[in-house]
Amino acid sequence: MLTHIAVDIGGTKLRAASYPYDTTEPTKVTRVQTQHADRTLLERVVEIITSVWPENEQVAGIAIAAPGPLNPFEGVILSAPNIPEWVNFPLRQIIQDHFQVPVLVGNDANLAALGEWKFGAGQGHHHLIYLTVSTGIGSGIIIDDKLLLGEIGIAAELGHVTVLRDGPQCSCGKFGHLEAIASGTAIAKWVEKEIAQGASSVLSINTQITARKIAEAANAGDSLSIKALMRAGTFLGQAIADYVHIFNPTIVIIGGGVSRSGNLLFIPIEQALQNAIFDPHYLDNLKIVPAALGDDAGLLGALALIRSDRSSIISKLE
Numbered sequence: 001m002l003t004h005i006a007v008d009i010g011g012t013k014l015r016a017a018s019y020p021y022d023t024t025e026p027t028k029v030t031r032v033q034t035q036h037a038d039r040t041l042l043e044r045v046v047e048i049i050t051s052v053w054p055e056n057e058q059v060a061g062i063a064i065a066a067p068g069p070l071n072p073f074e075g076v077i078l079s080a081p082n083i084p085e086w087v088n089f090p091l092r093q094i095i096q097d098h099f100q101v102p103v104l105v106g107n108d109a110n111l112a113a114l115g116e117w118k119f120g121a122g123q124g125h126h127h128l129i130y131l132t133v134s135t136g137i138g139s140g141i142i143i144d145d146k147l148l149l150g151e152i153g154i155a156a157e158l159g160h161v162t163v164l165r166d167g168p169q170c171s172c173g174k175f176g177h178l179e180a181i182a183s184g185t186a187i188a189k190w191v192e193k194e195i196a197q198g199a200s201s202v203l204s205i206n207t208q209i210t211a212r213k214i215a216e217a218a219n220a221g222d223s224l225s226i227k228a229l230m231r232a233g234t235f236l237g238q239a240i241a242d243y244v245h246i247f248n249p250t251i252v253i254i255g256g257g258v259s260r261s262g263n264l265l266f267i268p269i270e271q272a273l274q275n276a277i278f279d280p281h282y283l284d285n286l287k288i289v290p291a292a293l294g295d296d297a298g299l300l301g302a303l304a305l306i307r308s309d310r311s312s313i314i315s316k317l318e
């Protein structure tokens, strides 16, 4: 029986799984820390693929979800903020030469969108926007049943839209991007700044403040934490209104750690979206929902890529 192997190179976790043909239930899964003192990341990727290689079955192909910007047509990592040694790095060719099976490489957030569309919250939709709100903000867009890629495959960076002129600096170096205001990192920085300026909170700047701690404190009634999530949700909702005006989707799926804050985030998103939309018809068939695939979204997205009818999804990717 043919098997597909999916790999997800995350900022903290490196995951791989092997999936028998036609199922989304893996037979083997390995999850390890991405960083390792004595090994390069490439060595770790080769090791983790080997660890899930089936004993008695043939591997039909490998798909890798990797941080971008990357060129999915060539399978080349252009630059990755967390992996300084991977600049113009031909990951697809190297892995293909090593294992001698077809390999595809895609942007992790793009593939998470593909995974949610094929196997998760977006099934049956033809026009979908996916946002992952965690350390940064990644995204993927499905329009007319196709993943939007652009000329060299680096389209759909919805986290790097400017939402606040002269706003805080983004991880990309520019200022006022949505990621610099509404990502988990940005929410934590905002709370730290407010506390440093005298705001009262159950959180203390003497311990590391994270988006997860803020969500817990907000759920326990901490007013500064509630305000932080409301602020992030409002910026997200305003940005989503812009995306909805451009793409007219029927579903916006929000994943990533921050999306687990629940209504404390989703209610301000809905309110800001309703306030910012210029015609109510955009909202008629629109759902804003949390992601369904959780931590395995990257793996299942990579699986969706390797299983795709590529003519309908990524026509240029051959």
Ligand SMILES: [Zn+2]
Residues within 6 Å of the ligand: 159, 160, 170, 171, 172, 173, 174, 177, 179
């Ligand atoms: Zn940016």
